[in-house]
Each structure stands twice: as structure tokens, then as C-alpha cells.
Amino acid sequence: MKRIALLIAVLAGLSVSACEDGGPSDECVPEPMCTPECPEGYCGDDGCGCPCPACPAGLKCRDQQCVCGICGGDCGECPEIEWISVEQGTFSMGCKADAANVDKICGTPDVLPPHDVSVPAFEIARFETTAALYAQCVATGACLASNTLGSSATGNNPNLRDHPINHVKWFDAEAFCMWIGGRLGSEAEWEYAARGTDGRYYPWGFAGPTCRTAWTGVDGCSINMTHPVGTMPGGKSPWGVDDMAGNVAEWVADHCHTEGYQGAPADGSAWTKEGGGLCRVFRGGGFGAGLEEARSFNREFMSGDLTFKDVGIRCFR
Numbered sequence: 001m002k003r004i005a006l007l008i009a010v011l012a013g014l015s016v017s018a019c020e021d022g023g024p025s026d027e028c029v030p031e032p033m034c035t036p037e038c039p040e041g042y043c044g045d046d047g048c049g050c051p052c053p054a055c056p057a058g059l060k061c062r063d064q065q066c067v068c069g070i071c072g073g074d075c076g077e078c079p080e081i082e083w084i085s086v087e088q089g090t091f092s093m094g095c096k097a098d099a100a101n102v103d104k105i106c107g108t109p110d111v112l113p114p115h116d117v118s119v120p121a122f123e124i125a126r127f128e129t130t131a132a133l134y135a136q137c138v139a140t141g142a143c144l145a146s147n148t149l150g151s152s153a154t155g156n157n158p159n160l161r162d163h164p165i166n167h168v169k170w171f172d173a174e175a176f177c178m179w180i181g182g183r184l185g186s187e188a189e190w191e192y193a194a195r196g197t198d199g200r201y202y203p204w205g206f207a208g209p210t211c212r213t214a215w216t217g218v219d220g221c222s223i224n225m226t227h228p229v230g231t232m233p234g235g236k237s238p239w240g241v242d243d244m245a246g247n248v249a250e251w252v253a254d255h256c257h258t259e260g261y262q263g264a265p266a267d268g269s270a271w272t273k274e275g276g277g278l279c280r281v282f283r284g285g286g287f288g289a290g291l292e293e294a295r296s297f298n299r300e301f302m303s304g305d306l307t308f309k310d311v312g313i314r315c316f317r
């Protein structure tokens, strides 16, 4: 199907990505009309090498093939996702502490200054994406298999189906959320969903994690591995979302802005930038998190083409 579409596109003289083969598209700046067809962010032989739009609706281009993009029909039955509605509202994003405690509470300047953000209504998945759900997406070809080399990888362990998928790239997270008809959340949406409007540091309040609120490394609550999603009911966010702190940290849509929030959008949208590079943000801390990483305003940064044992996926729409 792809080859036919490619031929048609070439005959029609459609523009081709300006990227060189193999380069990450946000560095080599594909032509704008190609972007929606290249959800995994690669151009050339590593992905979006085809002229765009080259794939029929519901499909996407990867490795110069049209593959499943969105569930339904030949692209697999759409899974049941429990979505939680989050009302629009304004909250103070970032770390707020009195002058004497800024260093102790806030830690690093990337969480400063606190600033008001007005977030439109959205929906968030109540649970982190499980290994079972991710496997359904892989089976359709819409998602690539997770990295299963590590001993704590959940992607190929039949005993860990109800654990969060881990060892996924940012591009894998984006592909999964697209497959279920959703998207990655912005940092602002994520933080608002985690801590609401009263300025709390954690989903449940101001006190640090315990073994009743979050799967983190604090007090040895987690033994260096993931746990079944939704098994820390004492740690729900104000909206009723599970595991916003701990278990696995969660990729969000934003590019990295490690210098702080100066210039950040105030409308709840993702803070991306032209030529923003591969670096992406993840939130909430994982099973190895300490007090700081588990805080809802904490930000962590990593190249989107790397994977880690306690970084996974949560979808929004």
C-alpha cells in the first residue's frame, strides 16, 4: 500500500522532507506538512522518508512503510481506557517556598519561578500504560517493541502484564498515545493533574511518600522494580489519578528547558521549541525516586531516544 502511495505522491510532485536520511526530524527540520505523518520524529531511512502525505487516514509512515497509526479496523481493537476528566482551572506551576527554604524544597532552578498557568479541560488516563496494553499496540505494528534487555524490563515478561510498560523511548510513548486516539500531556497538564490547585507538593498532600502512598525508593517501599498499576490507593491525585508519583515516571510532550520557567507558556500548552532537539521531559519519579524526584513539580530530562527502567507512559486526550 505504501509503495503505491509513494509513487502517487512522487507523481503528484509533493514535497519531500528536507531531512537527510537517518536524522532526527526536529533537528533537521522537515517541511511542515510532513510533520503529522512522522509521529515518531524520524526522517529518511529511520522513519519518515516518504513524501507527505503519503499514508491513508489512520496510518502513519515509518521506515518508508505505511503502518498502523490509530486503533480500529485492521489496526487492532481499541483498548478500554479509564479516562478521568480534569476541569479547566488555574494553578501555580513550579516550586513555591519561602526564601529560607527555597534551596531545601525546590532544589534546582529549573522548577522556578512559580507561575500561574490556566489549563483548559482535558482527560487523563487513570493508570500508567500497562505492559499488556503496550503489547496490543506492538502487535498491530503501531508501536515498536520496548527495550527488553534489562532484568527489570516489563515488555517481555508474561508475569508483569499489569505492571507499567518501561524502557520505552519518548517516541514510543507518543506512538502509543496516538494509537489509542490520545496524545502525550503537556508538563502543565501533567502537573495540574498531579497536584490540583492548593499548592501541595505531592498528589496526596505536602508530606513525603510513604509505603502507603507511592511506589518509590523512599523507606525502601519499592524493591528496585515496577508494581501493578493502581495498587497505591492512598496516593491518588486530587482528581483521582493513580501513581502520579512513583512506579514509573512518565514522558510528557515538552522539550527540555533546564534553565527555568522564564518564557514558559501560561495557557497549559506544551513548551516545545523549533529545532528543540531530542531532549524531553518526564515527570513524577519512578520506583527508585527519592523525596525530590517524587514531587509533583519536579522535572527530569533525558534524550527522547533513550529508555530507562523506571520511565514509562501515561496518555492524555
Ligand SMILES: [Ca+2]
Pocket (backbone or CB within 6 Å): 128, 243, 244, 245, 246, 247, 248, 249, 250, 284, 285
Ligand atoms: Ca507514575
